[in-house]
Structures are given as C-alpha cells and as structure tokens.
Amino acid sequence: MKKYQLGEFEEIVILTVGVLYKEAYGVSIKKEIEARLSRSVSMGALHTALKRLESKGYIKSFDGEVTEDRAGRPRKYFQITALGKKAMEYSRSTRDELWKSIPKVALDVKMVG
C-alpha cells in the first residue's frame, strides 16, 4: 500500500502533465488544471507539488526554450517517468477496486430519496 505515495493534488498534477504531454511546464499545467477542474491553482502549490513529484522520481524535467515574456528565463518541461506511470496505474487500480467493491444498493440511495 505504501509503495506508491501520491497525494490528491499531486495526482491531479501528474495527470495534467500526462494530458499536456510535451507541453507541460509551470504555466501550462496551471492553466490546464484551472480550465479543466475550475479551481484556481497558486504558483506556490503547483511548484511545491512538482518538486515533490520530481524528488519521488515520478516526473523528470528538462530546460526548454526562452521566450520574450519570460525575461530570459528558460521554461522547464516535465515528463512522466516509468515509475510515475506505475504510481498512476497503481492509484487508478486501487480506485477501480474500490469502485467495484461498492454494492449497487449503496449507490441507489439517492435515486430513491
């Protein structure tokens, strides 16, 4: 169980990194999450999560191009590693297990009510 640690926000971030594939860097990840989940994401939270994911080895980064808007600072792109993929799969499979294990009755309550 303890094998793959992945927090809720971290999972969202790593999924977004996957969604963006080769275009995943700070600003694009932020926008993507904000657009898809309609929640605001602060730079601090995002970069903390990215750093944690990187230090766990779930994503890796490389420096990209410099644009004018960035005042000479390079973009840092993120990519999911093999370990990251395993962690994501693990997380997903545990949820599926849980979903499957829920008796139908339990979910019917609302419809009756």
Next chain:
Amino acid sequence: MKSYPPKFFLRFFRWFCHPEMVAHIEGDMMELYAERLRSTGKRKADIKFILDVVLLCRPGIIRPITLEHNINQYAMVKSYFKVGWRNMLRNKGYSAINISGLAIGMAVALLIGLWVFDELTFNKHFKNYDRIVQVMQHQTYNGEIGTQVSNPAVMAEEIRNVYGSDFKHVLQSSWNFSHILTYGENIFADPGSYFEPGVIDMLSLNIVHGTKDGLKEMNSILLSESVAKKIFGNEDPINKMLRLDNAVDVKVTAVYEDIPQNTSFRELKIIMPWSLYLSQNAWIQKMNDPWDSNFTQTYAQLNENADVEAVSRRIKDVKFNRQQEEDKRYKATVFLHPMGKWHLYSDFKDGINTGGQIDNVWLFSITGIFVLLLACINFMNLSTARSEKRSKEVGIRKSIGSVRSQLILQFFSESILIALLAFVLAIGLGFLALPAFNTVAGKQITIPWNLPVFWLIGLGFTLITGLFAGVYPALFLSSFHPVKVLKGSFKQGRMASLPRQVLVTVQFTISIVLIIGTIIVYKQIQYAQGRPMGYTVDGLVTTDVNPERHKHFEAIRNELKSSNAIVEMAESGSPITDVWNTNGGFDWEGKDPNLAVDFPNNGVTHEYGKTIGWQITAGRDFSRDFASDSSAFILNESAVTFIGLQDPVGKILKWNNRDFTIVGVVNDILVQSPYAPVRPAMWHITDDSENVFIIRLNPDKSAQESMAKVKEVFTKFDTTSPFSSTFVDEEFASKFGNEKRIGTLAAFFAILAVFISCLGLFGLASFVAEQRTKEIGIRKVMGASVRNLWQLLSKDFVILVIISSAMAIVFSYFFFTNWLQSYEYRTSVSWWIFASSAAGALVITLVTVSFQAIKAATSNPINSLRSE
C-alpha cells in the same frame, strides 16, 4: 513600453527561493505576469504577482539555511591557497623577500612581545599580588621632596598597633644583602634578608621541607631549595646547624621553593628572623629616638577589602606624629606603594609617581610595532607593484563570474598564507635569537611552547598581520576592470605608484629616526662616560669590610704595601661610586634657619684621599699628624658653593651641635649618577668599622699578580669569609646599564629596520628594472650609457629617501631633544648626526638600488628586445 512586476517582490522572491528553482519559477511568473498585463492591466497583474510571491513562501521552495554552497566555498578557499602557493613558487625571489622580511619583523615582535609579557607579569607570581604593598615615605630636604623605601625599624610595629585593622601583615625587614654561611669546613655566601615571621604567608612561599613556623624561633634560618641543595647536597637540611656571618649558630627550620626570576624577591635566597637581627644589632633598641634613622624596609599585606589609597591616606602621619619637634620640618609622609607598581612605576619626582620601567615597555612596544609595520609595507609594495602581472588573472576570474568579494578573499588568503609561513620562520628565528636577547635585556625569558594562549595569540597576531599586509593589495587588485585588463589597454598611471612611494617614504622615515636615535643614545653614553671623574679610576678595587678584617686593617695594609702589590688602601662608609650615608643636622654661620640640609657624609680613614687620588684645591688632606682631625671635615667644591663660604679652610661647621673644622677642599668627585650634577658632599675621619675597603693597586705591576697577593693577604688575616672584590671601573660602568641596554636594543632595531626596508627596496628596484626592460633596451640601442641608465633607475628612489630624511630629521630633532632634557648632564644634538644618518641612508639605498639598476643597464639589449 514594457512593464515590470514590482521590483521589491521580485528581489524578495529571488532572495528566499532555492537557487536551483529560482530560474524557471521566475520564468513562469514573468510569463504569467505578461499575460495578465495584457488581459487585466498592470494593477491587477501586480497584485496577483505579489500574491504569488507570498504563496511561494513554503517549505519546499524556500532555500535551506545551510546550502550545499558551503562545500563549494571550502573548495574555493582551498583553491585560493593552492593558487597562492603556486604563485609563490613561481616568483621565488619575491616570495623570499616577502617571507623573510615578514619573518624578521615578526621575530622582533615576538621577542618584544615576550619581553613585554615578562615585564607586565613581574611579581604576578605571588598569590597576594593585589594586596602586597611596600611602606614608603616622602620627606622634604632643601625644598625638594625625596621618596624612599627605607624606614625606621619601628615602623611596622607602630602601624600594627595603630592601624592594624586594615592589614593582614605588616612586616619589618632588613636590606637584602649577602650573608656568609659556614657548614663544617665549607663557606658559602648567599643574599637574603631578616624578616618578621608573616613573610612565609605573605609571599605564599611553598615550604618543601620543615615547618611554616620556622621564623618564630630566634636562632633559625630558612633556605631556598637551590641554596639548600648547594650546601647540603642530598642530605636532609632540616635541623642542621649553620654558622651565620661568623657570629651566630642558626638551625635550618625550613626549605622553600625558589622565588622565580621575574619578581622583586628573586634575590631572597635565605630568610632569617627579624628577632635575630635585633639581637645582633643591640644598638637599635638603645636608640634615643628610634624614628630618627631610616635603615630598614617595611612590607605589608592589606586586608581583603582594604583600599590602598584609602589606607595610604589614613597612615600618612604615622611617622610624623612620633617624630621630635625639630625633625617635623622634613614633613615625613608615609604611603603605601602597591606591588603592581614596584617594578614598572618606581620613579618619584616631587612626591609624585612618574613612571619608570613602564616607559621602556612603551618604547619597545612601539618600536616592535614599527618594525612589524615596515615588514607589512614591504609586502604591500611588492604585491601592488606586481599587480600588472596578475591583472590578467583578475580579469579572467572576474569575467567567468568571480565577484569582488571573492577576489578580496583570494588575496587575503594569499597574504595569510605568507604570514603563516613567516610565522613559522619567525618562531625559529626568535628561538635562535632568544639567548642573545636575554643577555642584552638581562632576562631569563623562554618561549612558552606548551602554553596554548601563546599559540593562540601568536596565530591571532599572524592573522592580523596577514590581513593588515593584505588589505591594500586585496582592495587594489580586486578593483581592476576586467574589460580594460583583458583588452591590454590597462596601464597604471603615475597615480598608481603614489601610495607605494608614500609607503617607502614611511619606511625610510622610521628607519632613519631609529638610526639617529641610536647615534644619539650612544653619544650620550659616551659623553657621560667621558665626564671627568675627579679621581683616578684605573687600578682601584673594592672589597667588603667585616669585623675580622677591620681588626687587622693596619696589618693587612702594611703587608700589602711592603709587598708592593698596592700603593695605598683605606676604609670607607660608602663605595666610591655610591652614597650609602647622608646626614642632616648641620649648622654654620649665616645658615637660613628654615633650610633643611641633607649631605652625603662619608666616614673614611686617613688614607682615603691618597687612595682614590683626589685633588686638594685648598687646605690639606686628612693626616695622622693632626689629632684634631677626628673632628675635621673635607668638603667638595659644590659644598663650599652651596654653603656659601668665601674662605672655607679653618672655618667651623657644626654637625649635631659638635664643632668640626674644615681642613680642606677637594675637587668635585663624580659619585652617583653620571648624568646629574655633583652633590655637595663631605668626608670625616672615623675609627668605626666601615663598609668597604678601597684599594689602589700598584700601577707598575700587573693587576692579576697584585690581586692574587691581595687575596692571599686578606684570607690570611680573615679565615672566616670568602674573598671577593670588584674593580671600581666596572662598578662605574654598571651605572650605564640601562642606557647601554636601550642603546644596544635601539641599534639592533635600527639595523633590522634598515635591513627590512632595503629588502623591500631591492624587490621594488628589481621589479621596476624588469618592467622597464624594453625601455632600457631601446634607450641602449639609441646610445644611452650605463651611467645614464643607472641614474634613470636610481633617481626615483633617491628622491624618496631624501624626503624621508627631511621628515625623519624634523621628527627626531624634537623627539630626542626632549629625551635629552631628562638628563641634566647631556650631550648636544649636533647637525652632523642628522647629516651622517641621512647620508648613510642614501648610500645604503644607492647600493641596494644600484645592484638592480646596473644589472639592467649592462644587459644586452638584444635579449630584451627580442622577446615576444
């Protein structure tokens, strides 16, 4: 127009953010900011930016307090030392000059430091250092206040009785002088004093054998460990009997650990009870007025919380209150002199403590600092002079990202490296020079190898020296502009060498002042030594009188005279070179009744004048033909002038209400300080046992032969004590001890200062010659002669030395004229001293510089022009 986010917050972010993350996070923020700027305007974008910065303040992003950075710093410093070391090896000549100059300076500082430490810790050995005092008194004679340590023998007792509550101990003691100890067949002579019993506790003497109550028995003696060992070897000394001064048998009751050298009691090798002193000198207790005569000393230890000043004020009239009416005009004021001041503050003038040895401590400390300063200046000059060579290095370092503070650190680490090497060398030099230094300074200093504090201070000083020597080069070199330096357009203008010239001038000013000082001190000594003595000093010998010798005076004299070993001999109360007795109580016709006089008044035998060879200027010498000479005086010329007699011979002079006839007048004889005028003095005839024999050897025979005979005859008539004697000229020469010491040390420092300065100059000259190689080559090709080139290269330095000479002359004229004022009999400060010192400095400079100049001037221009 481009807008920027609030600068302050951007900077704040850069400051707190982890250095690894700062670049891309900042990039993201800038991108967002640009976007928001377009969509929402500057205000909102700014606010969001600030919010982002604040929200970024979280543990994952803030830089850790200890960065991996530190490890880099260490590697950097290591590389600084490495580069410094390689630089040093590459320029062996300069490094040698730098290190040896600094090492000599530091060795001097080390020796002086040890000496100052020794002086400042004088007497600190004693546990009760803070509370031990000596009871002293001021008395007024002839309108002048004199200060003395000698007290009446009843002083301690009186203070104990009247003011006892302030003191733990008040102890009377005799003078410290040599005593004869006889053990069986063996005779020894060792210095010591009679003391009251509290001395063991007061001086916290460490009793090795025996009892602490040893001094309470009258016929006892305490020996120091070294004396006990000398007399008894490996025997147990306790309860052994010794004969003291051939007069009384005493029992060894205790042995104490030797008192260390740098204390006032270093000569206290044996201690005898005060009660024994009183019983041996029965007259003390039979004196009509025990307060009339000062012939002993008084030491005391104050109570825990007593204040020296306050107690001094309380006891000031202790003697005055007990004196007879007629003696009250001397205004005796008793005071306490604390142990901390005995050694360094021993001089009094008009009743005020005026310093003493502390002046020398200051003098030497300042000299030491100056010598070290000279060495530091060498370092500064050579480093900055060579800066052009290293300017490329500085340029490259700066362009690959070195900031100024790193370069400063680099140059500091180089100077500290050199200072450390110099320190090692200085320890070696100091160790080698210490024995010679001890001889000159009259000390027994050792390097405290095992004392951590010594190493700490030594290394601390090295660090400070390194920093001080490195500060100017570091600031100067690190200020280079990389573009200029690397483009090759970097040329130091005239202004760049100005600080260097100032420093050279300072160096030579100090050196020349030291040279002038040395010459003046020596001239003053010579002058005083060459002063007419008023008697013939060659061939005069003195030895101590004791009762046995006194009894056989006539026999000894006759035998020595008939054997032709001596011409004449006499007994005298004082040695010729000192005054051991002064008297008041004189009266003469027309004397101002309020005048309190105090004259050296020496009791002698009839042959005294003939022995020393004084010159009678009026009247006659003492003679055995006149029985009336038992109440006659011979005065010196100063005394005649002082008293104001027109025709002194035959006049009556009253002494203690007894009439004495003045039978003769002699020339002024130099007795005490060779720097002070001769005091009014007088001589009278006495039959009592006096203190010294004065013997005039036969000038026609060798002194060695005569002395052998003298010794033989003395030991024949006196088997009780060992014979030892001193030549009067040696005794006289010892009066110059202090001045000679200052002179020798000043000469020593002057030579070192000149040497260090020349070392620096040598380095500078070789650098200049090297720098101007091409110029010299071209000049030679164009036809310049060696002489032209030599002039060209030497001129700059010669000008500097001339400026230094001028400054040094002005300074030393004022300083040394002032110094000479402290001597009443003094040499003049004449112009040739300044002229010769300046000329000497100039010659030394020329020799130093010429070596390089001529080498450069004679080199083949092909070699210098072909390079590149």
